[in-house]
Amino acid sequence: MKQFIVDAFTDIVFKGNPAAVCLVEQPLTDEQMQLIAIENNLSETAFVQAAADGNGFDLRWFTPGSEVDLCGHATLATAFVIFNECNFKESTIVFHTMSGDLFVNRVENGYEMTFPAYELTEVPVTAAMEAVLGVCPEEAYMGRDLLCVLPDESFVTDYEPKSEALLMLDGLLVHTTAAGSNGFA
Known part of the structure; x- marks a missing residue:
């Protein structure tokens, strides 16, 4: 498994909001993902793998304390890794998550994300x-x-x-x- 640390919301090293991104090749248990997140000790560690049906990616986020249902900066960090380290050629990534499908589009000056809104x-x-x-x-x-x-x-x-x-x-x-x-x- 490859892991990256990405500073989201910036193009300056050691600024922004850091997240770990793990490219999962072999299935991990929830316990293994939680232990990796504890070891990373960042606000979120993202675990991403190609969807079994070949359509998009399955994405989960763990804090050092538990799994969370949504994380913006770790999603952006994951999209950055897929676009730049995995040579993903399409302009839109679809992430399948506990919060539903999330979309990240590559645009001229960066990325655009579409997220669900929580009703307040x-x-x-x-x-x-x-x-x-x-x-x-x-x-x-x-x-x-x-x-x-x-x-x-x-x-x-x-x-x-x-x-x-x-x-x-x-x-x-x-x-x-x-x-x-x-x-x-």
């Missing part, structure tokens, strides 16, 4: 949110992840997360946003 439902702002974030959100929404709308973009740009505290909140991940000078931060 407004939820009450809680004292726990304020305690963890250090500011009371103006609004909060739940999909797979918790999204908190903060009163000012400086709260988003200056926030230094405390991983242990974030685990107190509902949702797989916690996202923050605020109205900024050019839209949303």
Whole structure:
């Protein structure tokens, strides 16, 4: 099996969002994939192999703690490896995932990805949110992840997360946003 470390969302070494990409040639067990993700110790390790029917690729993502159902930067990293290291000639890659089929298109200046959108439902702002974030959100929404709308973009740009505290909140991940000078931060 070949493995690559790819910095997504950048063209500068040691910048962006790193992900491991494993090109699977022989089947791996869930336990083996989890152990590889633990060893890599990156936010996600992607495992990709040609689909059995020859149409696209099967793609799974593991964090050091568990398998996740969707990961954008690791999908982009996987597409980069397939296009550039595997000499994939088509302009579109189809990934079969737990979240359905995902498409990555090679375009002139990079790649375009098509992903499912999680439906968000407004939820009450809680004292726990304020305690963890250090500011009371103006609004909060739940999909797979918790999204908190903060009163000012400086709260988003200056926030230094405390991983242990974030685990107190509902949702797989916690996202923050605020109205900024050019839209949303």
